[in-house]
Amino acid sequence: MTLVLLVTLAGAFGAVLRAVIETHLPNRADGMPWGLLAVNVGGSALAGVVAPCTSGDLRTVLLVGLCGALTTYSGFAWRVHLQLQSGRVRLGASTVLLMVVACLLAFGLPWWLLTGGLGSFGPMITLGACAAG
Numbered sequence: 421m422t423l424v425l426l427v428t429l430a431g432a433f434g435a436v437l438r439a440v441i442e443t444h445l446p447n448r449a450d451g452m453p454w455g456l457l458a459v460n461v462g463g464s465a466l467a468g469v470v471a472p473c474t475s476g477d478l479r480t481v482l483l484v485g486l487c488g489a490l491t492t493y494s495g496f497a498w499r500v501h502l503q504l505q506s507g508r509v510r511l512g513a514s515t516v517l518l519m520v521v522a523c524l525l526a527f528g529l530p531w532w533l534l535t536g537g538l539g540s541f542g543p544m545i546t547l548g549a550c551a552a553g
Contacts, residue, residue: 426477430486434489435489437490438490465527465530
């Protein structure tokens, strides 16, 4: 029961944080949802650090609660739907491409660095000590 409560509290914090960020980075005239991009990329980057550096209940609380509420697939899908529905196909396609690539890089780069990815460049360069396992 404690884990459920902690995930709920972390989720509440993540949702409020998302709302604050999106409010302060509203859509600009170009139509790109920059606030949405910021929360999804930020949440993906946070997940890329949390995943290799934590384990057990802490990982669950941070990934499912905080990162799960901070990021939003439904918001992304809705924005793209509205872009396409209004005939802005190029903008919709750009939003999909930018969001997917940016989020994958935002998660993958810290995860790779923290799990010893730099070790392939020589023994002097490593951050692998963070890797949970």
